[in-house]
Amino acid sequence: MAKFMDVHRDMQGITAEKLMEAHQADLAIEGEESVHFEHAWADPESGTVYCxxxxxxxxxxxxxxxxxxxxxxxxxxxxxxx
Amino acid sequence: MAKFMDVHRDMQGITAEKLMEAHQADLAIEGEESVHFEHAWADPESGTVYCxxxxxxxxxxxxxxxxxxxxxxxxxxxxxxx
Incomplete structure (x- = not known):
């Protein structure tokens, strides 16, 4: 197991609800790939999300x-x- | 106060020691700007550092x-x- 940082771009205007929804969608299936998403941070202005x-x-x-x-x-x- | 994620590129080959040294250099002076660096992650292969x-x-x-x-x-x- 290792740590990963991934980046999503072009997410301008993302809301707290949308970020939570996307994160929950990852959490719901991550076990099937032995992945665990620990944290996500979003900048709605530049549209950047870090996981x-x-x-x-x-x-x-x-x-x-x-x-x-x-x-x-x-x-x-x-x-x-x- | 707010949270920030910053990115450094072209840091290919960075070592654990160099990352710690750079992080310590930030910590040593961050108080003068009321900043606190909480965590840093580095990918030596692509040369990317996230703070x-x-x-x-x-x-x-x-x-x-x-x-x-x-x-x-x-x-x-x-x-x-x-």
Whole structure:
């Protein structure tokens, strides 16, 4: 298992409700890919959403996001933390 | 006070020691701008570093990073969380 940060762009105007809804859609199916989405942060102005997860691979992260209806634009393994 | 996520690019090959050193350099002076850097995550392969902070403004976040010697490429106010 490793940590991943993924980024969604072009989400301008996202609301707290929409972010929660999207996050819940990920949580509902993440177990099938052994992924856990720990946290999501959104900037409605620039339309950027960041998701922090623990997962077996970047592909597993992307599969959950795709099945939940919101493919990520980037998925990075963040192997270092401070 | 608000939450911010900032992004540094072109940090390919960053090590755990270098990340910790950079983070400590921020922590050492952040108080002067009323900023607090809560966490940093790095992907040495793509050279991407994400920093989560609490701060009065994006400009304050950038000022700390600049003075510590590592200007951010993007600073986003992340007003929503899930």
């Amino acid at each position: 922090l997860s623990e997962a077996p691979s970047a592909e597993a992260v992307q599969r959950v996001h795709e099945r939940a209806g919101h493919r990520a634009d980037e998925v990075h393994a963040v192997s270092l933390e401070a | 989560l902070s609490e701060a009065p403004s994006a400009e304050a976040v950038q000022r700390v990073h600049e003075r510590a010697g590592h200007r951010a490429d993007e600073v986003h106010a992340v007003s929503l969380e899930a």
